Amino acid sequence: MEQHSWHIKTFYEQLPGKMQLLREMTRRPLTLTEKILFVHLYDTDSNPSGIKRGESYVCFRPDILAMQDATAQMALLQFMLSGSRKTALPASVHCDHLIVADRGKEEDIRKAQEENREIYDFLSAVCKKFGITFWGPGTGIIHQIVLENYSFPGGLMTGTDSHTPNAGGLGMLAVGVGGADAVDAMTGMPWELKMPKITGVKLTGKLSGWTSPKDVILKLTGQLTVKGGTGSVIEYFGEGASSLSCTGKATICNMGAETGATASIFPFDNSMAAFLVATGREDIAELAFINGEHLRADNEVYENPGKYFDRVIEINLSELEPHINGPFSPDLSTPVSHIKKTISENKWPERVEAVLIGSCTNSSYEDLSAAASVAKDAMSKNLKPESQIIISPGSELVRFLAEKDGLMDIFRKAGAQILASACGPCIGQWKRLTTDNLKVNTIVHTFNRNFAKRTDGNPNTHVFVTSPAIAMAIAFSGKLSFNPVTDTLINSDNIETGLKEPDYSRINSGAKRYKYENVTEEDLHREDIEIVIKEDSDRLQLLKPFPAWDGKDFQNLFLLIKVKGKCTTDHISMAGPWLRYRGHLGNISGNYMIGAVNAFNEKTNNVLNQITGEYSSVPETAKYYRDRDNGSVVVAEDNFGEGSSREHAAMEARYMGVKAIVAKSFARIHETNLKKQGVLALTFKDTGDYDKIREDDRIDITGIKDLSPGSTVKMTLRHSDGTADEIILNHSFNFQQAEWFRAGSALNIIRKQNLQE
Secondary structure, eight states: OOHHHHHHHHHHHOOOOOEEEEHHHOOOOOOOHHHHHTTTTTTTTTOGOOTTTTTTTEEOOSSSEEEEHHHHHHHHHHHHHHSSOOOOSOOEEEESSSSOOOOOHHHHHHHHHHHHHHHHHHHHHHHHTTEEEEEESBBBOOHHHHHHHOTTOOEEEESSSTTTTGGGGOOOEEEEOOOHHHHHHHHHOOEEEEOOEEEEEEEEEEOTTTHHHHHHHHHHHHHHHHTTTTTTEEEEEHHHHHHHHHHHHHHHHHGGGGTSSSSOOOOHHEEEEEEHHHOOHHHHHHHHTGGGGGGSOOOOHHHSSHHSSSEEEEEEEEOOEEEOOOSSTTOOOOEGGGHHHHHHHHHHHEEEEEEEEEESSOOOOHHHHHHHHHHHHOOOOOOOOEEEEEEEBBBBBHHHHHHHHHHHHHHHHTTTOOOSSOOOOGGOOOOOSOOOTTOOOOEEEESSSSOOOTTTTTEEEEEEEHHHHHHHHHHHTBTOOOOTOOEEEEEESSSOOOOOOOOOOOGGGGGGGGGSSSSOOOOGGGGGOOOOOOOTSSSOOOOOEEEEEOOOEEEEEEEEBOOSSOOOOOHOOOOGGGGGGGOOOOHHHBTTTTTTTBBOOOOOOEOOOOOTTOEEEEEHHHHHHHHTTTTTEEEEOTTBBBBBTTTHHHHHHHHEEEEEOOOOOOHHHHHHHHHHHHEEEEEEEEEEGGOOOOTTTEEEEOGGOOOHHHHHOEEEEEEETTTTEEEEEEEEOOHHHHHHHTTTSHHHHOOOHHHOO
């Protein structure tokens, strides 16, 4: 990590001078978000005073990049195609997504290494060749590893995972991106982002009792909804913010992704310094203290937040109560005091079959300590778990400390299954033992997302999200309706007893003694390594550049699918068993849109093939059109592509011949990914025009030649009865993004430039 350490020290040495110049140019108080973004402008001499929030596209130069093994495959395949010789910034790959949760840590890692050997060898070889740090399977979840080793206050990072904002808990502005954006960073090209609006969240009071940092974001997600944070950074402040631990802050920032937020961040404070010291980074803590005034918003911002933030929300931590969010959407938020009534009104299954504690959101030492304290108290009162308990530590450092301090022994005594330090069930990598894959049931977890089918593939599993302490309390009751704040349980002696409030232990200096294994540092850069991909591999496939646009408007396109309701990236490109094909564009495209609901028959993966007149799967129909030189169009509703940063959802569209996605609105990352891959991302000027789309429409899209900021595009629907409708479509392409489309992809432009050099 020498390159990274040098980079951080250089950053702090230069920060005072950059801030002085920035103040001379802006001459106004600045939020923390603005400070970080403006000191990371790609053009260091540019004046940021003309940048408008929510309007201006701006180019930045990130400090670091992190990739997880599922998204890294396609990102690195694109990087190999770019013509670059070495990564231009400190970058890392983390093997956390491909481990299936089944029998426990040792057996699951061994099996993952066997089944994914080709992928791990490929990632390791590419990392060595291009100077990227490789974290092998079982070392930990990407965001926990980044928090422990790479995050630093005031920095800017990108990551090929939507929960990259987790690093905001350590004062770093961290943004989830697609693989094409990662290629920008690795090739040293400008990384483009629309200047976000800034939502200020003032935290007052102090948490107590059963309420945890997770409840801050569970409540806020309920307020903002899954699209309310789109295009914004959530910046926390106030005395309540400084009372939270570093890992508690990280939990809040992590799940800010569920509001659609670009990133979330807290100002530097003592809790962050304590975490840096505990993880052996005293030098960074000292440098952060020296630069403290630059690592928080200006005092004028805090004194008059309504003047400097685009929106201000206040949450009193002293009044906040525990929450349970779900099912099927993370923004369906219910305080525990209302959960009994809500269950009854909605007829949700009350019995909880499994409780899962972990994921990148809640797998820190502090999280495990809270869950363990509840389990220890319950067992001391002769209570036994009524639900299956599954524990996933966030990293091997967390596991080491939890073992040393006896937390794991408590979990084992409670009969918990201890999994590898990996994502597992959170992304559908869970071999759940069940005799009925369609059984209506309830599970509770401490993860971030609870979309249908996401955790176990069962569309009838009602998944609820809560904090580790509440989750463990529910495990000992076996009921979703249990409220540990007020309710009691009957123990094995037939005695009525309540549960004691959880205890939270923060990471301690013992963390310094742990040394990670299975990590290959970036300084082993070796250009002589040859990357070999077998032609008959079903896991990996070398990419070929997408063809450039031919300069013509799109004529006689087929409607592929008109999507009804929510359509996340899980609906567009499912994870779970499909993760094995993340490095093979041809094979992964076999899952394109199979989870989306067809508005005309309300079925999934069942659409009309207009040529044959028969119904078939979405991928088969798309491929049928593509192979006959006919393109297709996807029509969708609001917040299309919310959720994961997986760019496969965009690359599959391009690969399968989809020329345009027309939606009421897009999630930020997916819209960018579509543009990067040369797919037209268009929105209805009048959202009511969505209703005009018919199942057997032929579609023309004209005005593409004039694609530029502020222009519109016309879509003509030619109906089978001989009538037609003309619809005006908007877009958010700027001049550079329009060039991506014309070139066939953003990568084609980078490749051309590198080959010329």
